[in-house]
Amino acid sequence: MKYIGIDIGGMSAKAGLVNELGEIVAKRTAETDKGTDTVEFIANMVHLTVDLLTDCSLTLDDIGGIGLGFPGSIADEAGVVRYCCNLNLKNVEFVKLFRSGLDFQKTIKISNDANCAVLAEARYGGAKGSKDVLMFTIGTGIGTGIISGGHLITGNISAGSEGGHTTLFVGGEQCGCGRKGCFEAYASATALINQTKAAVLKNPTSLLAEAVEKGGLNGKVAFDCAEKGDRAAMEVVDRYIKYLGEGIVNFCNIFYPEIVLIGGGVSNQGDSLIKPLQSYVDTNVYGKEYNPKIKVSKATLGNDAGIIGASLLCTL
């Protein structure tokens, strides 16, 4: 049976028809916008679904269900979007309204996009076959996807798995959530860029400063300059790895996964990120003397994880 997965973001919604092997056999995209009101947003998602099926010469009868991943706080079981800061959705009975708009009686499931990503990676991607998986999606913030003992961990009314908002330094850097010292205030791509900016100001004659002057600030420049031996950049990278490593070890001490996957833009650094993180986890995880090694790896499904994982919601 085929399922539709829709990965909703602040700029676009990507819908895919996913087969039994976890392959996306057809894809279609629609724009999303914070200005769109709830009724119109749901109508757009209905159209996106119908258009995707039409592309494939299929009807709703040909699919087993539809799953949707949102960038926000979702009450999975109730089918309610509590809120998405980049979309105009607040306490929306999404499943009920979408079902009615589409006139579809089979399974419709929604969840947070980080949950979708870890489901996809654990079923078909970098953590295939593992029952204990942690996935950190590192971008503007840090999203955590957690599978423990084969179960997706979402907390009561799916309000948990907000792992970016655990503290690394009580009373530390201000976080967007209002609390201070959160993991994502130290180890998100945003934080890395802020740390790079501070290093440039402190080291105006460094290669790092020169590279930023030429190419602008981003989450890659410090890694690039560190590889060339620039001391200011190496300091940024080493400190960033320590912050990210500490946060990951915290989760490992709670969940002791078989594998930790890193996704999001920062994961494109590849080995220059993954290797020191692996070493940090090996050295610091609790019980390292008598427990199996935890593998640290790059997520493999990339942007497709969102669509594939959303479709998998229907099979939970």
Place this chain on the structure above:
Amino acid sequence: MKYIGIDIGGMSAKAGLVNELGEIVAKRTAETDKGTDTVEFIANMVHLTVDLLTDCSLTLDDIGGIGLGFPGSIADEAGVVRYCCNLNLKNVEFVKLFRSGLDFQKTIKISNDANCAVLAEARYGGAKGSKDVLMFTIGTGIGTGIISGGHLITGNISAGSEGGHTTLFVGGEQCGCGRKGCFEAYASATALINQTKAAVLKNPTSLLAEAVEKGGLNGKVAFDCAEKGDRAAMEVVDRYIKYLGEGIVNFCNIFYPEIVLIGGGVSNQGDSLIKPLQSYVDTNVYGKEYNPKIKVSKATLGNDAGIIGASLLCTL
């Protein structure tokens, strides 16, 4: 059906016969000691079990199974005690050896004692009926017992749930585990006593200093003196609540439980601990604006939780 639960500590092992209502209908204790070798330790546990049954005029045929909780690192499914720092046990195939010594063919299960405690509290105690429960046992260290979506969270090969070893301050206070800045280095009873000691040295004319001079250092004196309005003691208590609250909020942001239970010696402070912790969680948990309140409460089963929870291992 009745089950036997055995709560093993560094000084004693307490065995109980537990009925279908979670009541301990008979109890027996045996000494434990770090000096006892593995073979003798297992023989002692066999005797304890047989003696408890004899007390009740029962035989092994009359019980459904035996569960044992250990103060250490346990591979639950393999039935192996990886290590217990207060007992002379290291990589012991406990279930196999205990089964053979007892000549018992039904269920024998082992786990960490903090897991047993949360199982008991969630079935019969302070979290009765909840599927999402966090329990913090605060003593020499901090033990975490986690039930999420109805599942006991133990991690791969049960090596997780070491929540006392998540950091509050990267690079902070040295922890017994070798890492720096762990939750338990700031919020265990041991840490509270150290913080009290430091406050006494800094404030030699305070009521706190006087009380410590008379009654000695313990985890209660700062709370007692704070209630009497002593500023030095109030500072100790406020800071301790902040550390403990931050650690608890970190776990709430991951697991979003219905209820947080506090056990161990420090929980005997009652409302002077629980009320400010409740307030700290209410104020700081992620998504507090649109999610239900998380209740903070004292664990209710006390020392019996270990026996009852161990017996419940047989029913998982």
